[in-house]
Amino acid sequence: MxxxxxxxxxxxxxxxxxxxxxxxxxxxxxxxxxxxxxxxxxxxxxxxxxxxxxxxxxxxxxxxxxxxxxxxxxxxxxxxxxxxxxxxxxxxxxxxxxxxxxxxxxxxxxxxxxxxxxxxxxxxxxxxxxxxxxxxxxxxxxxxxxxxxxxxxxxxxxxxxxxxxxxxxxxxxxxxxxxxxxxxxxxxxxxxxxxxxxxxxxxxxxxxxxxxxxxxxxxxxxxxxxxxxxxxxxxATPGSELADALFPVGGTASGPDRTVVDVTFRGDEAAQPVISQLARKYNIDISILGAAMDTVGGRQIGRMRIELPGGYADNVVPIGFLRERGLQAETVDEAAGAAPARTPALFTEEAAK
Amino acid sequence: MSWNDMQPLLAQGTVDTLYMVLWAALVTVIGGLPLGILLVLTDKGGLLRNTVLNKVVGVVVNIGRSLPFIILLIAIIPFTTWVVGTFIGPTAMIVPLAVGAIPFFARLVETAVREVDHGLVEAVQSMGGSVPTIVRKVLLPQALPSLVSGVTTTVIVLIGYSAMAGAVGGEGLGSLAITNGFQRFDDRFMLVTVALLIVIVTVVQLIGDIAVRLLARRGRATS
CATH class of the missing domain: 3.40.50.300 (P-loop containing nucleotide triphosphate hydrolases)
Incomplete structure (x- = not known):
C-alpha cells in the first residue's frame, strides 16, 4: 500500500x-x-x-x-x-x-x-x-x-x-x-x-x-x-534488536557448565506447559533467568531465558525437543548474551525524556 | 470667536477627520493585507518562496515606512492630483494617508500571519489544500485577532497623520488646530481639538480591544 x-x-x-x-x-x-x-x-x-x-x-x-x-x-x-x-x-x-x-x-x-x-x-x-x-x-x-x-x-x-x-x-x-x-x-x-x-x-x-x-x-x-x-x-529473527526491545529478557549463566537458551513463544504454543514437560521428560532442573510476555495484535507472544545444567553438547536433545514443539530456541553464549540486554536502554533513554 | 461660532467648525472638523481616516483605513486594509501576506508567502521557507519578489516588496515597504508622513504628503502631491483631481480637501487626503499607512499595516499583517502555527499550515497541506485555501481557511482566520488589533493601531496612526494633513489644506481637526489654534492664537481651539482627538483615539482603541477580546474568546476554554 x-x-x-x-x-x-x-x-x-x-x-x-x-x-x-x-x-x-x-x-x-x-x-x-x-x-x-x-x-x-x-x-x-x-x-x-x-x-x-x-x-x-x-x-x-x-x-x-x-x-x-x-x-x-x-x-x-x-x-x-x-x-x-x-x-x-x-x-x-x-x-x-x-x-x-x-x-x-x-x-x-x-x-x-x-x-x-x-x-x-x-x-x-x-x-x-x-x-x-x-x-x-x-x-x-x-x-x-x-x-x-x-x-x-x-x-x-x-x-x-x-x-x-x-x-x-x-x-x-x-x-x-x-x-x-x-x-x-x-x-x-x-x-x-x-x-x-x-x-x-x-x-x-x-x-x-x-x-x-x-x-x-x-x-x-x-x-x-x-x-x-x-x-x-x-x-523469529535471532539477535533482532526490536524483538529484544519488545520482549527484553536479561540474565546470565549462574556458573560455568551451564547452557542459556532464549525461548520464543507465539500464539497457541504459549499456552502449552512446555517447560514442565521438558523438565519431566529429561529429568533436568530448569532455572528461569528472565521472561517477558504480552499480547501483540491479539496473540500471546513471549520470550523466556532459561538455564539448563551442563554444556551445549549435553543439551542438544532438550533444545531439539523445544524446537520440535514449534518453539524457537536459541542458545546464548556469554559474549553475545550480554549484547541484547543492553539494547532496550536505547529506548528507555528516549522514554525518560 | 464665540463658542457658538466654534461649534459648527469643530463638528465639521470631526466629520472631516473621521471621513478621511475611515476611508483611508479601508484602502489601507485592502492594500496592506495582500502585501503583508505576500511578504510571508514569498519569504524563504514560505509556501511561494520567491526571493526576488520578497526583496522587492520588502524594499518598497521599507521605503514607505522610512519617509516621515509630512514629507510623503508633499512628495506625492502629483500622484494625489492625478488620482483625485486636486490635492486639497479631505477626499484628496485619503490618498497620501493610505499610501503612508499601507506599508505600516503590511508589516503588522506580516507579523500577525507569521505567528500562525506552521503545523496548521501543514495539516491543511496534508488534506490537499492549495495555497489560496491555506490563506483563506488557516492564515487569515487564525491571525484574525492580531489583524484586528493591527487595524486598530493603524486607524490611530491614521488619526495622527490626518492632523498633519491639516498643514497642507486637508481640513479636519488638525487643520482647525493649526489655523485657529496656532496661527490665530486661539487657545480654546487648541484645547478642544486636543480633547476631541483624545476622545476619538480612546473610542477607537476601545472598540478594537472589545473586538479582539470577542474573537480571542473562541479559542479559549469558557468553563
Whole structure:
C-alpha cells in the first residue's frame, strides 16, 4: 500500500549537509498497522513527512496505493493539483493535533470536506458521523481550546478520516498524551484500522505503541531502516534488536557448565506447559533467568531465558525437543548474551525524556 | 470667536477627520493585507518562496515606512492630483494617508500571519489544500485577532497623520488646530481639538480591544 524505495533526504543547513534519510526502503501492506520506531533524529519524522510529500525527498520514490507521488510532485515549492488530490486520500494525525482554534470541533472535521468541495449538508452529516465514531458527538459545537489532549487527538483522527482515506499517517500521535489516554487513542487507531480497513503508518519513539497496535515494525537509526518485518518475523529473527526491545529478557549463566537458551513463544504454543514437560521428560532442573510476555495484535507472544545444567553438547536433545514443539530456541553464549540486554536502554533513554 | 461660532467648525472638523481616516483605513486594509501576506508567502521557507519578489516588496515597504508622513504628503502631491483631481480637501487626503499607512499595516499583517502555527499550515497541506485555501481557511482566520488589533493601531496612526494633513489644506481637526489654534492664537481651539482627538483615539482603541477580546474568546476554554 505504501512503498518507499531508496528514499533519501538531505537538508542544507548553513552550508552543511545533514542526511536525514539515507536510502530507506519501506513496504507497508494493505490493511496493516506499521510502526516505525527510533530515537529523535533517527529520521522517522522526515520519513513520514516524505510519504505525503510535505517534505520533498532528495531522491527515491514514494508509492501510495499504486500511485507514484514523487512523480506528481513537480519542481517548485507549490503542490500541483495531482499531488493535492493524492494527499486528500491520505489522512494525517499530528503530535500536536494541529486543530484550528478559530473553528468549532465540527467545522474542524469539515475542513477536509470543504477542500474536497463537498456541499454544506453532506459535510455536516459526514462530520457528525465521524465525531460519533470517535466518541465525541456531544462536543461538535465546542472549540478545541475547551477539549483535553485526548479529545483533541480524537478530533484530529476524525478530521483525518473525513476524506475517506485509504491510508492514515500518524506522526507521534500519542507522544503528547499521558499513558492512559495513549492507550485509548491507540485502541481507536486499531478500531479504525479494523473497521474501515485502513492502512496505518505510524511513527513513535515508544516501544509500547508498537507492542500495542502494530502488525509490523521497522527500527530506524541514523536515517536508515536497521530492521523491519512483521512482529512475528522479528521475533523469529535471532539477535533482532526490536524483538529484544519488545520482549527484553536479561540474565546470565549462574556458573560455568551451564547452557542459556532464549525461548520464543507465539500464539497457541504459549499456552502449552512446555517447560514442565521438558523438565519431566529429561529429568533436568530448569532455572528461569528472565521472561517477558504480552499480547501483540491479539496473540500471546513471549520470550523466556532459561538455564539448563551442563554444556551445549549435553543439551542438544532438550533444545531439539523445544524446537520440535514449534518453539524457537536459541542458545546464548556469554559474549553475545550480554549484547541484547543492553539494547532496550536505547529506548528507555528516549522514554525518560 | 464665540463658542457658538466654534461649534459648527469643530463638528465639521470631526466629520472631516473621521471621513478621511475611515476611508483611508479601508484602502489601507485592502492594500496592506495582500502585501503583508505576500511578504510571508514569498519569504524563504514560505509556501511561494520567491526571493526576488520578497526583496522587492520588502524594499518598497521599507521605503514607505522610512519617509516621515509630512514629507510623503508633499512628495506625492502629483500622484494625489492625478488620482483625485486636486490635492486639497479631505477626499484628496485619503490618498497620501493610505499610501503612508499601507506599508505600516503590511508589516503588522506580516507579523500577525507569521505567528500562525506552521503545523496548521501543514495539516491543511496534508488534506490537499492549495495555497489560496491555506490563506483563506488557516492564515487569515487564525491571525484574525492580531489583524484586528493591527487595524486598530493603524486607524490611530491614521488619526495622527490626518492632523498633519491639516498643514497642507486637508481640513479636519488638525487643520482647525493649526489655523485657529496656532496661527490665530486661539487657545480654546487648541484645547478642544486636543480633547476631541483624545476622545476619538480612546473610542477607537476601545472598540478594537472589545473586538479582539470577542474573537480571542473562541479559542479559549469558557468553563
Amino acid at each position: 505504501i512503498t518507499t524505495s531508496g528514499l533519501t533526504k538531505v537538508y542544507q543547513s548553513r552550508g552543511r549537509e545533514v542526511t536525514a534519510l539515507d536510502g530507506v526502503d519501506l513496504h507497508v501492506r494493505e490493511g496493516e498497522v506499521y510502526g516505525v520506531i527510533g530515537q529523535s533524529g533517527a529520521g522517522k519524522s522526515s520519513l513520514i513527512r516524505c510519504v505525503n510529500l510535505l517534505e520533498r525527498p532528495t531522491s527515491g520514490t514514494v508509492t501510495v496505493d499504486g500511485q507514484d507521488l514523487t512523480a506528481l510532485a513537480g519542481r517548485g515549492p507549490r503542490a500541483g493539483k495531482g499531488l493535492r488530490e493524492a494527499r486528500s486520500r491520505i489522512g494525517m494525525v499530528f503530535q500536536h493535533f494541529n486543530l484550528l482554534s478559530s473553528r468549532t470541533v465540527q467545522r474542524n472535521v469539515e475542513l477536509p470536506l470543504e477542500i474536497l468541495g463537498i456541499s454544506g449538508q453532506a459535510r455536516t452529516r459526514k462530520a457528525l458521523e465521524l465525531l460519533d465514531l470517535v466518541g465525541l458527538a456531544d462536543k461538535a459545537k465546542a472549540y478545541p481550546g475547551q477539549l483535553s489532549g485526548g479529545q483533541k487527538q480524537r478530533v484530529g483522527i476524525a478530521r483525518a478520516l473525513a476524506g475517506d482515506p485509504k491510508v492514515l499517517l500518524s506522526d507521534e500521535a500519542t507522544s503528547a498524551l499521558d499513558p492512559e489516554t495513549t492507550r485509548s487513542i491507540l485502541q481507536l487507531l486499531r478500531d479504525v484500522n479494523q473497521q474501515l480497513g485502513l492502512t496505518v503508518l505510524l511513527i513513535t519513539h515508544e516501544m509500547d505503541v508498537v507492542k500495542t497496535v502494530c502488525d509490523s515494525a521497522a527500527l530506524m537509526r541514523g536515517g536508515r531502516v536497521v530492521e523491519s518485518g512483521t512482529v512475528d518475523e522479528l521475533l
